[in-house]
Amino acid sequence: MINFKNEKAKQVFxxxxxxxxxxxxxxxxNEKKDxxxxxxxxxxxxMRIHDNPDEAVALQNALQKLGKPExxxxxxxxxxxxxxxxxSFNPRRLFIALLKNIGNxxxxxxxxxxxxxxxxxxxIIILTAICKxxxxxxxxxxxxxNGSFYVGYSxxxxxxxxxxxxxxxxxxxxxxxxxxLITLLLKLFTKAKKALRLK
Amino acid sequence: MLSKRNxxxxxxxxxxxxxxxYDVAEGTIYPLLNRLKTCGMVDSNWEEMESGMPRKYYKIxxxxxxxxxxxxxxxxxxxxxxxxxx
Numbered sequence: 694m695i696n697f698k699n700e701k702a703k704q705v706f707x708x709x710x711x712x713x714x715x716x717x718x719x720x721x722x723n724e725k726k727d728x729x730x731x732x733x734x735x736x737x738x739x740m741r742i743h744d745n746p747d748e749a750v751a752l753q754n755a756l757q758k759l760g761k762p763e764x765x766x767x768x769x770x771x772x773x774x775x776x777x778x779x780x781s782f783n784p785r786r787l788f789i790a791l792l793k794n795i796g797n798x799x800x801x802x803x804x805x806x807x808x809x810x811x812x813x814x815x816x817i818i819i820l821t822a823i824c825k826x827x828x829x830x831x832x833x834x835x836x837x838x839n840g841s842f843y844v845g846y847s848x849x850x851x852x853x854x855x856x857x858x859x860x861x862x863x864x865x866x867x868x869x870x871x872x873x874l875i876t877l878l879l880k881l882f883t884k885a886k887k888a889l890r891l892k
Numbered sequence: 893m894l895s896k897r898n899x900x901x902x903x904x905x906x907x908x909x910x911x912x913x914y915d916v917a918e919g920t921i922y923p924l925l926n927r928l929k930t931c932g933m934v935d936s937n938w939e940e941m942e943s944g945m946p947r948k949y950y951k952i953x954x955x956x957x958x959x960x961x962x963x964x965x966x967x968x969x970x971x972x973x974x975x976x977x978x
Contacts, residue, residue, distance in 0.1 A: 695945070730938070730946060731901060731922065737945045738902040739918070760917025768923040772930065883930060 695737050699748040706736070709756055716766040724773055728766070735759060768797045772883070775805075779880035787812070787876065804882065811875045815868050821845060822864035834860055894934060895960060898951040901925065925950055933959060 697703040713732055717725045739755035740748075759765075771793040778786035791812070794805045821844060825832040833854035836842045844860070856863065893899060893907050904925075905918045928934045933956035938946050952960070 727948075728922075731948050732919075734900070734945055734947050735902050735918070737943075738900075738947075742906070758918050760919040762919075765917055765919030765922060769926050772923070772926060776930070 695733060695740075697748060697752075702749040702752045705749065705752055705756070709736075709762070712762045713766060716762050717770055720770060720773060721777065728769070732759070767793075771797050772801075776880065776883040779876050779883060782873065782876050784872075787879075808875065808879050808882075812872075815872045815875065818864050818868040818871065822861045822868065825858070825861045825864070829858065832860070833857075894950055894952040895957065898949045900947040900949050904950070928956070932956070 695706065697706060710729070710733075713729065714725075717728050720728070736752070736755045736759065739758060740751045743751060743754055745751035745754065771790070774786075774790040775794055778790040791805045791809050794801050795809070796802055821832060824846075831846055833847065834842065834844050834856040835847045835849070835852040835854055837849065837852050842855075844864070847854075893904060899907070901921055902918070905921055908914075908921075925934065925936075929936060929950075932953055934950045935953050936948050936950045938948050940946050
C-alpha cells in the first residue's frame with residue numbers, strides 16, 4: 694500500500710483501485726491480489742522516478758501513463774478467465790470467457806472462434822438427442838438405399854432408422870464426452886507450455 | 893532484456909522507452925507478460941523490497957530462451973533475405 698500524505702492523492706488512488714476492482718471482480722482472490730499488488734507497485738515506482746513535489750500531480754501523471762484499467766486489464770482478465778473456466782468445466786463460465794476473448798487480438802479471436810464452433814457442435818448433438826425424445830419419428834440415425842447415412846431430421850420416408858430410442862442416450866453420451874474433451878483441449882491450449890514451443 | 897537479468901514490469905517499460913519512440917499506455921505490458929507466462933516463456937516471483945513495496949520480478953525460462961534464440965535466427969534470416977532483394 695502507498696502511504697499518501699496528500700488526502701486528494703489518496704482519494705484519486707482509491708478511485709483508481711476501485712476501477713481496477715471492478716475489472717477483476719470475476720477472478721479468484723489470489724489472482725485479484727496479484728494484479729492489485731502489481732499495479733500498486735507500478736504506480737509507486739512511476740511516482741518515485743518522476744518525483745514531483747506535489748503528490749497529487751505525481752499520481753495523476755503516473756495514472757495517465759499507466760492507462761485506463763478497462764483498457765489494459767480487460768485482456769489480462771479475459772485470458773485468465775478462460776483458464777479458470779476450463780478448469781471448472783462450467784458451461785456458463787466457458788461461454789462468457791470465450792465471448793470476452795473474441796476481439797482480444799487476431800490469434801486469440803481465431804482460436805476462440807474455433808473453440809466456439811466446437812462447442813456449438815456439442816450443442817447441436819445434445820439438441821438432437823433432446824429432439825429425438827419429442828419427435829421420435831422424424832429424428833434418427835438414417836441409412837439411405839444407396840448406403841449413405843446421417844443423423845438428424847429426415848424427409849425421406851424410405852430411409853431406414855437404425856437406432857430407435859437408443860439414439861438419445863448415445864448422442865447424450867457423445868455430447869458430454871466431446872464437451873469434456875474440447876474443454877481439456879482448451880485448458881491445454883491456454884496453459885500449454887510445450888505446445889507453443891517453436892520447433 | 894529478460895535474458896540479461898530478471899526485471900519487474902515498470903523497469904521493463906523504462907528500458908523499452910529508452911530504445912523505442914512508441915508512446916503506448918504502460919499498463920499494456922501486463923497482458924503481454926501474462927501471455928508469455930501462460931506460454932511458459934517467463935516465470936515470476938514476488939520479492940520484498942527495502943521500501944516496503946514488494947515487486948513482481950519476471951525471469952526468462954529455458955523454453956523462453958529456446959524461443960528467443962529461434963526467433964533471433966528467423967529475424968536474421970528475414971533481414972538477410974530483404975537485403976539480398978535490395
